[in-house]
Amino acid sequence: xxxxxxxxxxxxxxxxxxxxxxxxxxxxxxxxxxxxxxxxxxxxxxxxxxxxxxxxxxxxxxxxxxxxxxxxxxxxx
Amino acid sequence: xxxxxxxxxxxxxxxxxxxxxxxxxxxxxxxxxxxxxxxxxxxxxxxxxxxxxxxxxxxxxxxxxxxxxxxxxxxxxxxxxxxxxxxxxxxxxxxxxxxxxxxxxxxxxxxxxxxxxxxxxxxxxxxxxxxxxxxxxxxxxxxxxxxxxxxxxxxxxxxxxxxxxxxxxxxxxxxxxxxxxxxxxxxxxxxxxxxxxxxxxxxxxxxxxxxxxxxxxxxxxxxxxxxxxxxxxxxxxxxxxxxxxxxxxxxxxxxxxxxxxxxxxxxxxxxxxxxxxxxxxxxxxxxxxxxxxxxxxxxxxxxxxxxxxxxxxxxxxxxxxxxxxxxxxxxxxxxxxxxxxxxxxxxxxxxxxxxxxxxxxxxxxxxxxxxxxxxxxxxxxxxxxxxxxxxxxxxxxxxxxxxxxxxxxxxxxxxxxxxxxxxxxxxxxxxxxxxxxxxxxxxxxxxxxxxxxxxxxxxxxxxxxxxxx
Numbered sequence: 001x002x003x004x005x006x007x008x009x010x011x012x013x014x015x016x017x018x019x020x021x022x023x024x025x026x027x028x029x030x031x032x033x034x035x036x037x038x039x040x041x042x043x044x045x046x047x048x049x050x051x052x053x054x055x056x057x058x059x060x061x062x063x064x065x066x067x068x069x070x071x072x073x074x075x076x077x
Numbered sequence: 078x079x080x081x082x083x084x085x086x087x088x089x090x091x092x093x094x095x096x097x098x099x100x101x102x103x104x105x106x107x108x109x110x111x112x113x114x115x116x117x118x119x120x121x122x123x124x125x126x127x128x129x130x131x132x133x134x135x136x137x138x139x140x141x142x143x144x145x146x147x148x149x150x151x152x153x154x155x156x157x158x159x160x161x162x163x164x165x166x167x168x169x170x171x172x173x174x175x176x177x178x179x180x181x182x183x184x185x186x187x188x189x190x191x192x193x194x195x196x197x198x199x200x201x202x203x204x205x206x207x208x209x210x211x212x213x214x215x216x217x218x219x220x221x222x223x224x225x226x227x228x229x230x231x232x233x234x235x236x237x238x239x240x241x242x243x244x245x246x247x248x249x250x251x252x253x254x255x256x257x258x259x260x261x262x263x264x265x266x267x268x269x270x271x272x273x274x275x276x277x278x279x280x281x282x283x284x285x286x287x288x289x290x291x292x293x294x295x296x297x298x299x300x301x302x303x304x305x306x307x308x309x310x311x312x313x314x315x316x317x318x319x320x321x322x323x324x325x326x327x328x329x330x331x332x333x334x335x336x337x338x339x340x341x342x343x344x345x346x347x348x349x350x351x352x353x354x355x356x357x358x359x360x361x362x363x364x365x366x367x368x369x370x371x372x373x374x375x376x377x378x379x380x381x382x383x384x385x386x387x388x389x390x391x392x393x394x395x396x397x398x399x400x401x402x403x404x405x406x407x408x409x410x411x412x413x414x415x416x417x418x419x420x421x422x423x424x425x426x427x428x429x430x431x432x433x434x435x436x437x438x439x440x441x442x443x444x445x446x447x448x449x450x451x452x453x454x455x456x457x458x459x460x461x462x463x464x465x466x467x468x469x470x471x472x473x474x475x476x477x478x479x480x481x482x483x484x485x486x487x488x489x490x491x492x493x494x495x496x497x498x499x500x501x502x503x504x505x506x507x508x509x510x511x512x513x514x515x516x517x518x519x520x521x522x523x524x525x526x527x528x529x530x531x532x533x534x535x536x537x538x539x540x541x542x543x544x545x546x
Contacts, residue, residue, distance in 0.1 A: 004295070006295055009293060009445070009446035009488045010290075010291075010292070011293075011445075012446070029447075031451045032447075033446075033451075065295065
């Protein structure tokens with residue numbers, strides 16, 4: 001399964017909890033605000049970590065979304 | 078200084094030629110790609126800005142006399158016109174309008190169409206000049222995009238500001254109702270007068286009843302806007318061009334530009350020029366030097382700020398011979414952006430001007446994203462230290478590292494734009510940076526401020542939520 005992961009920077013408050021659960025997937029800046037390293041994860045282990053990071057974010061900034069099936073994806077813009 | 082071999086000043090009025098009107102002299106049909114011109118409102122060579130200035134232009138009757146009725150066109154017809162013309166967005170991004178419209182149609186549902194005339198860039202005047210001088214071209218074009226999308230309402234969005242052309246647009250709408258034109262419903266929306274409130278996701282959010290702050294989006298607005306509806310936000314100049322394309326045909330319109338940048342282009346000239354804030358319309362392969370000559374700048378200035386406060390610096394001599402087209406500007410790492418051409422004269426200090434702009438932009442953050450709130454004030458402080466000569470070499474390295482960190486970290490392009498400005502500053506004013514670091518007194522310190530930068534808001538976007546509503 002492929003899931004897309006994003007951090008909504010407008011609600012991220014730099015708690016950096018996502019990085020505790022998904023250290024390889026998140027880059028923290030000097031203030032603790034996270035940046036996603038790679039926008040999609042595939043391995044079951046990484047998907048599990050990403051979901052935990054999303055569940056643990058107190059602001060709901062860490063977003064995990066299952067990628068739409070091929071064919072129904074929006075056209076590239 | 079270069080010469081302008083193919084700049085034809087007294088070009089015949091192509092619109093008058095098309096309609097067979099009597100003009101000031103013979104009116105040959107324009108030869109595609111032949112003439113280059115720089116024209117103000119009503120001057121020879123102007124296309125969007127052709128005709129008498131506002132007030133003497135005869136309102137809707139004058140508009141119809143100049144351009145004739147809008148040809149009756151269905152959705153597929155307008156969409157074909159958008160595709161073949163290659164009309165690119167003029168709000169800053171240069172995104173083809175045809176693709177926004179196609180994406181919104183494929184997304185299904187009931188699309189929302191917003192014409193963005195808010196023009197947040199403090200030094201830019203092109204959109205408000207266009208709306209004030211040629212409101213009916215903007216409304217004609219908006220009606221065509223509405224047909225292409227199959228929607229029956231258009232929102233024209235502006236900022237609440239004393240300089241807003243909203244009264245002119247409201248009057249134009251009334252004139253059209255009186256003449257019973259086959260128009261969509263018009264809604265004129267006035268939002269907060271903040272820099273980032275003119276960004277397309279902020280505009281989409283505001284017209285949908287939310288705050289006028291940029292939104293974090295995983296999908297393009299044209300697929301799903303804040304309400305879930307596909308949302309097309311298009312710049313006022315972009316849609317006005319469509320009104321011209323519908324009348325002249327895409328080929329004649331495109332021939333007013335160059336193959337890579339079809340059609341004419343509106344620019345605002347500011348800084349050390351004869352008339353800061355003057356709006357000019359460019360046809361053909363016009364260089365920045367041609368534009369500056371038309372505005373009374375005789376020779377290459379020290380540097381030119383291209384594309385807006387959110388744009389970048391270009392060294393004066395390089396800028397002078399660079400065509401103001403997307404392809405031409407790419408050669409000097411610049412983009413047309415909102416069409417701003419800012420002139421920094423010899424004797425003024427680019428580092429001081431940059432510091433003022435960065436401080437202003439830092440204060441115009443919406444205060445949402447962490448790196449913008451934490452990073453921009455630090456970037457502004459470092460630029461001020463560099464300008465006043467108190468920054469040391471290690472500080473410059475820190476400034477560069479901080480810029481790398483902030484780049485691409487926000488929900489919108491605001492922090493990226495500040496970073497772009499700073500990077501171009503360090504590259505173009507490299508010698509000045511070295512001079513400031515070694516503590517030499519800066520010759521530009523006594524020069525009066527060049528750009529009219531609004532006073533920085535030091536509360537850094539953390540305002541009462543009502544301010545964004």
